[in-house]
Amino acid sequence: MVADLDAARSYSLTRLQSGLPRHYYYHSPSHTHDEVAPAAEELAALEGVPDEDRLLLLTAAYFHDIGYVEQIDGHEAISVRIAGEVLPGLGYTPEHMHAIEKLILATRLPHAPGSHLEMLLVDADLDHLGRKEYWKRQDDLRRELAALGSPMTDRVWYERQLHFMNEHRYFTESANRLWLDRKNRNITLITRFLRRCEAT
Numbered sequence: 001m002v003a004d005l006d007a008a009r010s011y012s013l014t015r016l017q018s019g020l021p022r023h024y025y026y027h028s029p030s031h032t033h034d035e036v037a038p039a040a041e042e043l044a045a046l047e048g049v050p051d052e053d054r055l056l057l058l059t060a061a062y063f064h065d066i067g068y069v070e071q072i073d074g075h076e077a078i079s080v081r082i083a084g085e086v087l088p089g090l091g092y093t094p095e096h097m098h099a100i101e102k103l104i105l106a107t108r109l110p111h112a113p114g115s116h117l118e119m120l121l122v123d124a125d126l127d128h129l130g131r132k133e134y135w136k137r138q139d140d141l142r143r144e145l146a147a148l149g150s151p152m153t154d155r156v157w158y159e160r161q162l163h164f165m166n167e168h169r170y171f172t173e174s175a176n177r178l179w180l181d182r183k184n185r186n187i188t189l190i191t192r193f194l195r196r197c198e199a200t
Contacts (some may be wrong), residue, residue, distance in 0.1 A: 001091035019069030021149035039124035060103035119171035130179025
């Protein structure tokens with residue numbers, strides 16, 4: 001039996017659509033299927049990732065946040081468990097599962113990817129930091145956190161965003177080529193907004 005990536009993708013989308021609360025504005029099905037997976041595929045193509053590794057990377061992308069259907073804290077470990085329950089029935093071997101588990105766990109903060117594939121997934125998970133969509137996605141995250149009981153003033157929000165952006169780095173050459181310039185421009189704007197907050 002050959003690993004069925006299409007079936008894995010379909011399972012992930014269905015489970016996320018049916019299982020995630022509506023106030024998960026950031027960690028939504030769209031985050032996985034319209035952002036992380038396409039970004040991972042783009043990076044894999046640019047970095048010449050072979051087909052077997054591409055299968056592992058994309059499968060992990062589809063399952064990396066599926067643990068949110070149960071809880072936020074430790075969702076990566078839950079994602080690993082769900083993947084282990086589902087994917088072997090879709091043709092994934094124990095060797096596949098070992099690699100996919102490591103990929104999913106690599107998305108935990110703070111990031112410390114240990115392989116090229118892990119670097120690609122970690123970069124894909126935060127590609128929006130260097131895209132024009134950054135501001136929309138950060139608004140989604142802020143709304144999600146407020147709905148979960150953690151509203152923030154503008155000053156606190158921009159302080160946290162600036163700290164996160166300054167601590168973050170892309171691990172692959174392709175991600176840096178694609179997104180670093182825009183990310184640096186976003187940092188400049190965050191700094192400007194924070195200064196305005198501090199002046200009032």
